Amino acid sequence: MLAGAAASVALAPTLGHPLLSVIWGIAVGIGYSASLRPSGHAYVDNLMTGAALGIPMWGVISVIALPLLSGQTPQWSADQMRMHFPALVGWVLYGALLGLFTQGLTDISETVLGPEAEGLSPEPPEKKRIVILGGGFAGMRTAECLEDQLQDETAVSITLVSDTNALLFTPMLAEVAGSSLEPSHISTPLRSSLYRTEFIRGRANKIDLEGRRVILESDLASDGSKPPREIPYDQLVLALGSVSNYLGMVNIEKYAFNFKSLLDAIQIRNHVIEMFERADRESESALRSILLTFVIAGGGFAGVELAGALNDFAHGILADYPNLHREDLSVVLVHSRDRILPELSESLARYAQIRMESRGVTFRLNTRVTDANFSGVVLSDGEIRTRTLVWTAGTAPNPILKSLPVEKDKRGALVVQNTLDLPGHPGLWALGDCAAVVDAKTSKPCPPTAQFALREAEVVAKNICAELQGRPKRLFHFVSLGALCVVGHQTACAELTVPFMKSKSMRFSGLFAWLMWRGIYLSKLPGLERKIRVLMDWTIELFFPRDIVQTIDLQ
Numbered sequence: 115m116l117a118g119a120a121a122s123v124a125l126a127p128t129l130g131h132p133l134l135s136v137i138w139g140i141a142v143g144i145g146y147s148a149s150l151r152p153s154g155h156a157y158v159d160n161l162m163t164g165a166a167l168g169i170p171m172w173g174v175i176s177v178i179a180l181p182l183l184s185g186q187t188p189q190w191s192a193d194q195m196r197m198h199f200p201a202l203v204g205w206v207l208y209g210a211l212l213g214l215f216t217q218g219l220t221d222i223s224e225t226v227l228g229p230e231a232e233g234l235s236p237e238p239p240e241k242k243r244i245v246i247l248g249g250g251f252a253g254m255r256t257a258e259c260l261e262d263q264l265q266d267e268t269a270v271s272i273t274l275v276s277d278t279n280a281l282l283f284t285p286m287l288a289e290v291a292g293s294s295l296e297p298s299h300i301s302t303p304l305r306s307s308l309y310r311t312e313f314i315r316g317r318a319n320k321i322d323l324e325g326r327r328v329i330l331e332s333d334l335a336s337d338g339s340k341p342p343r344e345i346p347y348d349q350l351v352l353a354l355g356s357v358s359n360y361l362g363m364v365n366i367e368k369y370a371f372n373f374k375s376l377l378d379a380i381q382i383r384n385h386v387i388e389m390f391e392r393a394d395r396e397s398e399s400a401l402r403s404i405l406l407t408f409v410i411a412g413g414g415f416a417g418v419e420l421a422g423a424l425n426d427f428a429h430g431i432l433a434d435y436p437n438l439h440r441e442d443l444s445v446v447l448v449h450s451r452d453r454i455l456p457e458l459s460e461s462l463a464r465y466a467q468i469r470m471e472s473r474g475v476t477f478r479l480n481t482r483v484t485d486a487n488f489s490g491v492v493l494s495d496g497e498i499r500t501r502t503l504v505w506t507a508g509t510a511p512n513p514i515l516k517s518l519p520v521e522k523d524k525r526g527a528l529v530v531q532n533t534l535d536l537p538g539h540p541g542l543w544a545l546g547d548c549a550a551v552v553d554a555k556t557s558k559p560c561p562p563t564a565q566f567a568l569r570e571a572e573v574v575a576k577n578i579c580a581e582l583q584g585r586p587k588r589l590f591h592f593v594s595l596g597a598l599c600v601v602g603h604q605t606a607c608a609e610l611t612v613p614f615m616k617s618k619s620m621r622f623s624g625l626f627a628w629l630m631w632r633g634i635y636l637s638k639l640p641g642l643e644r645k646i647r648v649l650m651d652w653t654i655e656l657f658f659p660r661d662i663v664q665t666i667d668l669q
C-alpha cells in the first residue's frame with residue numbers, strides 16, 4: 115500500500131487528478147505486493163517487472179477506461195495512441211517506482227521483523243517428501259509457491275523432476291520459430307529459479323502409486339549395471355503437460371513437425387531457411403513453389419501465431435534470396451472448423467483471418483489434414499504439394515499417465531477433485547495440461563492453458579500445506595483474464611474479461627492489442643535477465659533484418 119502511494123507521484127500528471135492517482139496507486143500497489151515473490155534485494159527485477167506492467171495499465175486506463183468514463187469511445191487508433199504517449203511514460207515510470215518501492219519495503223520489513231514465524235510443527239520425526247513431476251508452468255509454479263509457504267520449514271523436502279532443465283515460456287515460442295527471438299531467451303533455468311527445491315534433470319518412467327515412488331529412466335550414459343533411480347514420496351504432484359496427438363495418423367506423425375518444445379521451434383526455423391536455400395538454387399518454378407509452401411495444421415492459438423510468425427519471417431528474408439519471388443511463397447493454414455481461433459469471439463477471429471490474408475496467408479477452413487507423405491499433405495478435400503507440415507491440431511495428456519490405475523477423461527487427462535487431488539489417492543495431485551480440472555464455482559472444465567496451470571499450482575501448493583497441517587483444503591476457482599493472440603507483425607487480437615461485468619469482455623485488435631501482448635507477456639516472462647534479453651531482441655528486430663543463419667540441429 116505504502117509503495118503504491120509513494121509511486122503514485124509519477125501518475126499525478128498522467129491521470130491529472132492527485133486523489134485519483136493516489137487511490138489507483140494504492141490499489142495496484144496492494145495487488146502487486148500480494149503477487150510479489152519475496153526474494154532478497156531483487157530491485158532491478160522488480161523495477162523491470164513493474165515497468166513492463168505499466169504498458170497494459172496505460173492501455174486499460176488511459177486509452178480505454180478514462181475516455182469511456184468521459185463519454186468518448188476508446189482511443190486506440192494509431193493517431194490517438196500517439197497522443198497518449200506521455201501518459202505511457204507516466205505509467206511505465208509509476209510501474210518502475212512501484213516495483214522498486216515494494217522491494218525496498220519488503221527488505222526493510224524482513225530486516226526489522228526478522229523471518230516469519232514457522233508455520234508447521236517444530237520437530238516432526240521424519241521429513242515429508244514432496245515430489246513434483248514436470249518443470250513447466252504448473253510444476254515450476256507449484257515449487258515456487260511451496261517454497262514461499264514452507265520458507266523456514268525444515269521438516270519438508272521439495273523435489274522437482276523434469277526432463278528439461280528450463281521452464282519454456284510457450285507464448286513466445288512462435289517468435290523463436292519466426293526468428294524474432296533467440297531460443298534460450300524464452301527459457302528460464304529451473305535450478306537458478308528455485309532456491310530450496312532439489313532439482314533432478316531426469317525423465318519419469320514409471321509411477322508406482324502402491325509403493326509411493328517414482329522410477330526414473332536409466333541414465334543414457336550408464337552401461338546398464340546401475341538400477342534406475344527411485345524417488346520416494348509422501349506427496350506427489352503430477353504436472354507432466356501434454357504431447358502432440360496425431361489421432362492415430364502415423365504418416366502425419368512421421369512427416370510433420372511438432373510445435374511444443376524449444377527444439378521444435380528451432381527445427382522449424384532451420385527447416386524454413388533450408389527450404390529457402392534449396393529453392394534459391396532450383397531452376398524449375400513449380401519445384402520452387404513446392405519448397406516454399408508451408409502448411410500448418412490447426413487454427414487454434416498455436417497454429418495461428420505460428421502461421422503469422424512464419425509468414426512474416428518468410429516475407430522478411432525474401433530480400434536475401436534474389437532468385438526467389440513473393441509469388442513463389444505460400445503459407446497455408448488448414449483448420450477443421452469454419453473459423454479460426456475458437457477461443458476468441460467470432461468478430462476477432464474474422465479480423466485475425468482478414469489481416470493474415472491481407473499479408474499473404476491462405477486459409478483452408480472446414481478442411482482436415484488426413485495424410486502426409488514425402489511430396490505433400492493430403493486434405494479431406496484435396497492435396498497440397500509441400501515439404502513442410504507443422505502439426506498443432508491436437509494434443510493429448512502425457513502418455514506416461516496411461517498406465518496409472520486412476521480415473522481419466524476421454525482425452526486421457528487425470529480426473530481430479532475440486533481440491534486438485536485424485537479421489538481415493540491421498541497425497542496425489544494433478545494439474546495443468548495433464549489434468550481434467552473442473553471449476554468449483556461454475557462446474558465448467560478448465561482449459562489447458564498456462565494461465566490456468568499457474569493458478570492451479572497456487573491452489574495445489576496451498577492444499578499440500580493444508581494437508582500437512584491438518585487444515586481444510588481450498589476449492590479451485592478462477593475466472594480467465596482473457597486471451598491474447600499475435601497474428602503477425604505489430605498486429606494482435608485481445609479479449610479481456612471485465613471482472614465486474616459477468617460474461618462481458620473487452621476486445622482489442624491491431625497495434626494496440628499487439629503492444630498489450632508484448633507488455634503483458636514481457637512482465638510475465640520469469641527472470642530479469644530473460645526480460646532484458648527479449649527486449650533487446652525486439653529492439654534489434656526493429657532495425658535489422660531477420661537472422662537467416664542456420665543453427666545446429668540437435669537431432
Ligand SMILES: Cc1cc2nc3c(=O)[nH]c(=O)nc-3n(C[C@H](O)[C@H](O)[C@H](O)COP(=O)(O)OP(=O)(O)OC[C@H]3O[C@@H](n4cnc5c(N)ncnc54)[C@H](O)[C@@H]3O)c2cc1C
Nearest residue numbers: 248249250251252277284285318355546547562563564565
Ligand atoms: C506454442 C504454444 C503457445 C502457447 N501459448 C499460450 C498462451 O499464450 N497463453 C496460455 O495461457 N497458454 C499457452 N499455451 C499453453 C501452455 O503452454 C500450456 O497450457 C502450459 O504449458 C501447461 O503447463 P503444464 O505445466 O501443465 O505443462 P508443460 O508446460 O508442457 O510442462 C510439462 C513439463 O513436464 C516435463 N515432462 C514431460 N514428461 C516428463 C517425464 N516423463 N518426466 C519428467 N518431466 C517430464 C516437460 O519437460 C515439461 O517441463 C501455449 C502452448 C503452446 C504449445
